[in-house]
Amino acid sequence: MVWLLRHCKKCDRYTLKTDACPKCGGSVKIPHPAKFSLDDRYRKYRIKMRRMAREKEEKTLSA
Numbered sequence: 001m002v003w004l005l006r007h008c009k010k011c012d013r014y015t016l017k018t019d020a021c022p023k024c025g026g027s028v029k030i031p032h033p034a035k036f037s038l039d040d041r042y043r044k045y046r047i048k049m050r051r052m053a054r055e056k057e058e059k060t061l062s063a
């Protein structure tokens with residue numbers, strides 16, 4: 001997922017512009033650090049793996 005919104009550090013505003021804040025001309029940055037989305041992706045993967053492992057376990061137990 002690509003974050004479209006940028007956050008201005010100067011006036012604390014969100015903008016769709018990627019180069020500079022349209023309000024004050026201050027520098028903008030992506031509000032969510034890339035690390036967050038990576039962690040989230042790993043978390044989802046972990047949950048999926050856990051679910052698969054549990055389903056496998058249940059199948060083994062019921063067999």
Ligand SMILES: [Zn+2]
Binds near residue numbers: 013022024025
């Ligand atoms: Zn600004």
